[in-house]
Amino acid sequence: MLLWQGVALAAVLAALGAGLSVVTGPVGWPDLVALVLTALVLGRLLLSGHLVGTDLRALRRRHREQLDLLARADARAPGRTAVLEHDVPVAYCVPGRRVERVVVSAGTLDRLSPAEVSAVLQHERAHLRARHDLVLEAFSVLHHAFPRWVSSAAALSEVRLLVEVLADRAATRCSDRRALGQALLTLAEGRAGGPDFALGAAAVESSLLVRVRLLGDRGPHRLQAVVLVALAVGVLVLPTAFVVWPWLRTY
Incomplete structure (x- = not known):
């Protein structure tokens, strides 16, 4: 996740800084074109950011209002969990700055064991604690800001998978791994990951096997972590240095 964030931030800094870096002397037509392109990138x-953020917050606010009318509490789902009367197993969370919801269906409570329910709730609460919605929102903004031949759907898809893996690992610190894995498989059978603007435990169905396999990986992977952090820093620092270098040489 850190590497993907470094790549995204480096791309934004490079796009904004490239136009400014050519303006190192008297401003000519090439410099004006570069400045216009930079302003266009910033404007996009x-x-x-405004459109994506406004739409997401409006959809989530409307959905929370609907949950307040339709959902109920259930002793099998401890904590402030909204339960919907629906036979299809589904679990998701609706993030918000002040008001948030963890939602499960009655079908989820009927088909999962208490240990599996607990694991799923821990997964959803991990999303809310870490504010994974903000990470996804940032990548969605970048994806929608540029044309298809520039933006990459792979980055957004990979980040969606990674936030689920991070929530899985957070849940296993308090719950049984096998219980979470079985719960994910059961939720995937329902083929309902929750609304698009929410974060659902089985939302990334195409990568479910990857997530279940990673649940069995308990290694610390310290060397891999060090290498990835180094790559993330390098990806961010090197392009920025190339952009700043012409300014340093001039002044």
């Missing part, structure tokens, strides 16, 4: 990012 700001507009995309």
Whole structure:
């Protein structure tokens, strides 16, 4: 996740800084073109951020209002968990800055064991604690800010998978791994990951096997972590240095 964030931030800094870096002397037509392109990139990012953020918050606010009308509490789902009367097993969370919801269906409570229910709730609460929605929102903004031939759907897809893996690992610190794995398989059978603007335990169905396999990986992988952190820093620092270098040489 850190590496993907480093790549994304480096791309934004490079796109904004490249145009500014050519302006090292008297401003000519090439410099004006570069500045216009830089302003266009910045404008697209700001507009995309406004549209994506506004739409997401409106959808989540409306959904929370509907949950307040339709959902109920259930002793099998401890904590502030909203339970919907639906036979299809589903579990998801609706993030928010002040008001948030963890949602499960009655079908989930009927088909999962108490240990599996607990693991699923821990997974959803991990999303809310870590504010994974903000990470996904940032990548969604970048994806919608640029044309298809520039933006990459692979980055957004990979980040969606990674936030689920991070929530899985957070859940296993308090719950049984096998219980979580079995719960994910049961939820996937229902083929309902929750609304698009929410974070559901089985939302990334195509990568479910990867997630279940990673649940059995308990190794610390310290060397891999060090290498990935180094790559993330390098990806961020090197392009920035190339952009700043012309300014340093001039001044």
